[in-house]
Amino acid sequence: MHLVERDQELTSLTDMIRRSARGAGQVALVTGGIGCGKTALLAAIGDIAKELGFEVRGATGSLVERHTPGAVLGQLLRDIDPALGDWAVPAGVTGGADSAPRGTAGTVARLGPDTLDAETGRTLQSLCAAVEQQARRTPLLLCLDDVQFMDELSLHWVLLLIRRLSDAPLALVMTERGLSRPADPRLRAELHRRPEHRPLALRRLSVDGVEAVLVPYVGAILAPRLAAECHSVSGGNPLLARALAEDSRHGAADTTHAAGRLVVGDAFLDAVTGCLHRGWPALLHVAQALAVLHEDRPTAQTVARLAGVEEAVLSRGLRALDDAGLVADGRLRHAAAAAAALAGCTGEERAVLHHRAAELLYEEGGAPVIGVARHLVAAGTSTAPWAVDQLRDAAERHLAASRPAEARLCLEVALRHCRDDGEQLRLKALLAGATWVLDPTMGARHLVELADALRDGRLPDQYALVLAKYLLWHGRYVEAADAVERIGRRDAGMTDPLAAAEARATRELLSVTYPGLVPGGGADNNTARHVAFAGDPRTRGAAALSDVLRHGPRQGVVDTAEAAMRAMRLGRSTHEWLTCAVSALLFADQTAAAAAWCDHWLAEARGRRVPLWIAEFSSLRAGIALRQGRPREARALAETALARIPVESWGVCIGGPLANLIQANTDLGDRDAAAEYLEVPLPPGLFDSRFGLYYLHARGHHYLATEQPRAALDDFVNCGSLMRRWGLDQPSLIPWRSGAACALLALGATDRAHALARQQLDLAGDALTRTRGISLRVLAAASRPSQRGTLLKSATAILEQSGDRLQLAGALAELGVTHLRSGRGTMADALVDRAAQLADECGAPALATEFKHMLPTRIAPPGARDAVRTQALDLLSPAEQRVASLAAEGLSNKEISARLGVTVSTVEQHLTRIFRKLGVRARGDLRQDRALAG
Structure with missing residues (x-):
C-alpha cells in the first residue's frame, strides 16, 4: 500500500534501521489515532529492513488476549531458531513438544502476570539473550503492533530487552493506538530513559493528502473536487478516507448517485465500526453516547453519565476519538459515524439509551424540549410523569415550525402513555392537525370522537374552527354542523378583535367553499367586510376570496389579496389563507399575478416538504395553467397533486384536481384519459361544495368534445343552478353560460345560445378580461355570419392581452374561417396558421392538427x-x-x-x-x- 504523507516518518525509521545494522540497538514508539496508518508503516519499514538483510518478526497485541500471559511473546518466538536450544532455558519454553526450543510458549503461558519469581526472571533473561544472540548472527527487526494491549508477561520481557539494547544489530519498533487508556506507563518511562528511543507521532492527513488517497479510486479529475468534503467527513484519517474513496468509486458507477459527489456508504460505515470496536470498551461507550446525543448540545457531565464513565475517562476518550478524526468540537463528525457507533446495539439497547438521554437532558434543565421529546420518541415508551407534557410542548413547537411529521411522532407517543381523558382529547385534536397536512385521511379516525366531545362540552370551543374544516373536507356534514354553529357563538363572545375577525373569516371561507351547507356570513355587509379587510392578513385573504365570488372582480379585492400575501409567510396558520388570496386573484381574472404568487408559495411548500401544501398549491397552479392555455403543464401539476395526496384523502376537495385533469386532457385531445378520470368514484357531498362546480364544468366540456351535447348541457345548467342558488353566479368563477351556449349550438338552439352568451357578456362587464374574451367568442358563434368578424376581432384582442393562449388560438381559427367566407383567403391562411402554432406551443397537438386542416384547399393545387x-x-x-x-x-x-x-x-x-x-x-x-x- 502506498503511504501518503508518511515520508518523514519512514525516513526516520529507515535511518534507525541503518544505525542498528551497524551494531547500535534502536527502539521507536509510533503513536497515532485509530486507522492513521501505524500498521501500514510497520509493514513498510519491515519491507525496507528485509531489503537491508534484516530478519523481521512481528506480533500484535489484542484486547481479548491482554490477560493471557505471554500472548505477544509467544508470537515473536514461535519460529525461534532451533540453535537457541543450546541456551539454558527450562524445558518447553519455546513452544515445541519435541525439543526444548519449541517448548518456550508453554512455560511462558503458565507464568504469573503480577510478579516475577526467580525462575521466570531467569527465563525471560535467557530469552532476551537468545534474541540478542540471534541478532548478532542476522540483524533483527522486531515489530510490535498495538502495545497498549500487550499482556503483563510480554511487557516484562520487552522492558528487559530495551534495557539490554546496546551494541547488538537489533531494532524494536512498536506502535501505540490512541485510546481511552494508553499503554502501560512503565513502558513509556523506560523509553524516555533510553537515548536511542525515537518517538514518532502520526498525524492525520491534510486536504492534499486526502486528495492523493482519492486519485487511485476516482481519478485525477474528480479527486480535487471531492478532497475538501472527504477531509471534512474523515477528519484526515487515512483508513476512513480510503473507505470514502471506495464508496465514491462505486457511487460514480451507480446511476442513483449524482456524478461527482462524495458518497458516504457501507465501506465508511464498516471502517468506523472497525475503529470503534478495536479500542477499549469505554471508547465505544463514549462514542455511543455521542451518537445518541448527536443532535443535542449536551454537557460533558451528561455525556459521561450516559456513557457510564468518569469524566476523566471521557476526556481521554474524546481525545482518542479526535485523534482518529471521528469527532470535532466534541461531536461526531458525521451522522454515518453515529450510525456506526450504534450498529451493534439491539433495538432494546437503543431504546434504553434514548430513554436515559431524555432523563438526563430533562434533569439537566435548560435543554430544548424538542431534544428531550426526540429521545422519548426514539425510546418509544416512558413512565416519567413529565414525559407527556414534554411531548405535547414539542409537538406544538414542531407544528409552529411547519414540521408536521415530527409533531405526529411526538403526539402518538404521548397518546400511548397519557391516562387523562381530557388531555387525550386535546392530544387527538393536535394529532388531527399534524396528520392533516401529511395526509388528511390519517387524522380522520379521531374526527367523529372529537366532534362528539365538542358537542358534549368535553373539548373547548377553540377547536371548533379547525374541526369544522376537517369534517367538511371529509363530507361529515352532520358532525360539522355543530362545529360551524359554535364558530358563530364563539365569534360573538370574543373580546380579541383579531381572533374575532379570524373566526368571521373562517366562517366566510366555509360559506363560499361549502355554500350548500354553511350559510353566508357577513359578505353582503359592507361593515363586516371592512373589518375583515382591515384585520389580520390571514383573514383578509379569505375576505378577498369571498368578495370576488359574491360580487365579481374589482381592483380593491386584488389589492387586498396581494397586500395580505406580502404580510404573510407560509406556515401552519397561514397556508389556507394564502390559497384564498391566490384564488381571489385567479377569479378576479388576474391570471399572471395569480401564477406568480402561486409559483412562489409552491416553491415554499416544496422547500418545507409538507405534502398537503404541495398538493393544494399544485392543484391551484394547475387551474391557473388551464386559464393560461397551458393544458400540458396543467396536467403535470394536477398529477403531482394526486401523487402527493392520494385520491381517497382529498375528501370533497377531489373535485379540484379531477376537474383540472379532465379539462387538461380534453384540451389536449386525449379523450380516453379524460374519460378515465370520470370513472374515479366521487365522495358524497361533492356537489354541496364549490369543488363540485369545477367538476361539472370540466365534465360538460368533455361531453362537448365527445359529441354528447345534451349531457354537456345538463352539466352546465346544473352548475349554473347551483351558482345562482348559492349567490356565487360570477362568470369569472365558472363561465357556465358559454359552455351551455356551445351545447345549445350543437343541438341547434341558436336563439337560446345567443341569449346565454349575451347574458354572460353583460355579467363579465366592460373590463378587458379573459372572461369577456370567452364571452365574445361564444357570442360570435351564436350570431349571424355578418356579425362574427367584429365580435371575434374583439375577442382575439382581449384574449391575447389576458394571456389564455388556447382560447386565443380557437378565436383566431374561427376568425380565419370568417375571413375565408368573406373571400379573404390570404388573411384566413395567416390566422389559421397562427392558431395552429399557438396550439402547438400550448402542448395541444390534436387541436393544432385540427386547425391546420380547417382550410384544406387553401394551398393545394387544383389536381x-x-x-x-x-x-x-x-x-x-x-x-x-x-x-x-x-x-x-x-x-x-x-x-x-x-x-x-x-x-x-x-x-x-x-x-x-x-x-x-x-x-x-x-x-x-x-x-x-x-x-x-x-
Whole structure:
C-alpha cells in the first residue's frame, strides 16, 4: 500500500534501521489515532529492513488476549531458531513438544502476570539473550503492533530487552493506538530513559493528502473536487478516507448517485465500526453516547453519565476519538459515524439509551424540549410523569415550525402513555392537525370522537374552527354542523378583535367553499367586510376570496389579496389563507399575478416538504395553467397533486384536481384519459361544495368534445343552478353560460345560445378580461355570419392581452374561417396558421392538427384538391359525414332533417361545422366533391 504523507516518518525509521545494522540497538514508539496508518508503516519499514538483510518478526497485541500471559511473546518466538536450544532455558519454553526450543510458549503461558519469581526472571533473561544472540548472527527487526494491549508477561520481557539494547544489530519498533487508556506507563518511562528511543507521532492527513488517497479510486479529475468534503467527513484519517474513496468509486458507477459527489456508504460505515470496536470498551461507550446525543448540545457531565464513565475517562476518550478524526468540537463528525457507533446495539439497547438521554437532558434543565421529546420518541415508551407534557410542548413547537411529521411522532407517543381523558382529547385534536397536512385521511379516525366531545362540552370551543374544516373536507356534514354553529357563538363572545375577525373569516371561507351547507356570513355587509379587510392578513385573504365570488372582480379585492400575501409567510396558520388570496386573484381574472404568487408559495411548500401544501398549491397552479392555455403543464401539476395526496384523502376537495385533469386532457385531445378520470368514484357531498362546480364544468366540456351535447348541457345548467342558488353566479368563477351556449349550438338552439352568451357578456362587464374574451367568442358563434368578424376581432384582442393562449388560438381559427367566407383567403391562411402554432406551443397537438386542416384547399393545387378534401373528411364526425353526404346529393335541410330524424337547426349547425372543416363556402361545393359523392 502506498503511504501518503508518511515520508518523514519512514525516513526516520529507515535511518534507525541503518544505525542498528551497524551494531547500535534502536527502539521507536509510533503513536497515532485509530486507522492513521501505524500498521501500514510497520509493514513498510519491515519491507525496507528485509531489503537491508534484516530478519523481521512481528506480533500484535489484542484486547481479548491482554490477560493471557505471554500472548505477544509467544508470537515473536514461535519460529525461534532451533540453535537457541543450546541456551539454558527450562524445558518447553519455546513452544515445541519435541525439543526444548519449541517448548518456550508453554512455560511462558503458565507464568504469573503480577510478579516475577526467580525462575521466570531467569527465563525471560535467557530469552532476551537468545534474541540478542540471534541478532548478532542476522540483524533483527522486531515489530510490535498495538502495545497498549500487550499482556503483563510480554511487557516484562520487552522492558528487559530495551534495557539490554546496546551494541547488538537489533531494532524494536512498536506502535501505540490512541485510546481511552494508553499503554502501560512503565513502558513509556523506560523509553524516555533510553537515548536511542525515537518517538514518532502520526498525524492525520491534510486536504492534499486526502486528495492523493482519492486519485487511485476516482481519478485525477474528480479527486480535487471531492478532497475538501472527504477531509471534512474523515477528519484526515487515512483508513476512513480510503473507505470514502471506495464508496465514491462505486457511487460514480451507480446511476442513483449524482456524478461527482462524495458518497458516504457501507465501506465508511464498516471502517468506523472497525475503529470503534478495536479500542477499549469505554471508547465505544463514549462514542455511543455521542451518537445518541448527536443532535443535542449536551454537557460533558451528561455525556459521561450516559456513557457510564468518569469524566476523566471521557476526556481521554474524546481525545482518542479526535485523534482518529471521528469527532470535532466534541461531536461526531458525521451522522454515518453515529450510525456506526450504534450498529451493534439491539433495538432494546437503543431504546434504553434514548430513554436515559431524555432523563438526563430533562434533569439537566435548560435543554430544548424538542431534544428531550426526540429521545422519548426514539425510546418509544416512558413512565416519567413529565414525559407527556414534554411531548405535547414539542409537538406544538414542531407544528409552529411547519414540521408536521415530527409533531405526529411526538403526539402518538404521548397518546400511548397519557391516562387523562381530557388531555387525550386535546392530544387527538393536535394529532388531527399534524396528520392533516401529511395526509388528511390519517387524522380522520379521531374526527367523529372529537366532534362528539365538542358537542358534549368535553373539548373547548377553540377547536371548533379547525374541526369544522376537517369534517367538511371529509363530507361529515352532520358532525360539522355543530362545529360551524359554535364558530358563530364563539365569534360573538370574543373580546380579541383579531381572533374575532379570524373566526368571521373562517366562517366566510366555509360559506363560499361549502355554500350548500354553511350559510353566508357577513359578505353582503359592507361593515363586516371592512373589518375583515382591515384585520389580520390571514383573514383578509379569505375576505378577498369571498368578495370576488359574491360580487365579481374589482381592483380593491386584488389589492387586498396581494397586500395580505406580502404580510404573510407560509406556515401552519397561514397556508389556507394564502390559497384564498391566490384564488381571489385567479377569479378576479388576474391570471399572471395569480401564477406568480402561486409559483412562489409552491416553491415554499416544496422547500418545507409538507405534502398537503404541495398538493393544494399544485392543484391551484394547475387551474391557473388551464386559464393560461397551458393544458400540458396543467396536467403535470394536477398529477403531482394526486401523487402527493392520494385520491381517497382529498375528501370533497377531489373535485379540484379531477376537474383540472379532465379539462387538461380534453384540451389536449386525449379523450380516453379524460374519460378515465370520470370513472374515479366521487365522495358524497361533492356537489354541496364549490369543488363540485369545477367538476361539472370540466365534465360538460368533455361531453362537448365527445359529441354528447345534451349531457354537456345538463352539466352546465346544473352548475349554473347551483351558482345562482348559492349567490356565487360570477362568470369569472365558472363561465357556465358559454359552455351551455356551445351545447345549445350543437343541438341547434341558436336563439337560446345567443341569449346565454349575451347574458354572460353583460355579467363579465366592460373590463378587458379573459372572461369577456370567452364571452365574445361564444357570442360570435351564436350570431349571424355578418356579425362574427367584429365580435371575434374583439375577442382575439382581449384574449391575447389576458394571456389564455388556447382560447386565443380557437378565436383566431374561427376568425380565419370568417375571413375565408368573406373571400379573404390570404388573411384566413395567416390566422389559421397562427392558431395552429399557438396550439402547438400550448402542448395541444390534436387541436393544432385540427386547425391546420380547417382550410384544406387553401394551398393545394387544383389536381391535388380531391386528395386534400378526402383527408379533411376524416375530421368530420359520423353525424357530420351523414349530413354532408345527403347535402352533396342535393337534399334540402328539411329533407335531411326528416331523413335523419333530427331538427332542422341541428342540420344547420352540422353544416356550419362541415363548411368550416372542409373549407367550402356553399352547398354547391359539396355536390362537386367526388369524395362525398363516392
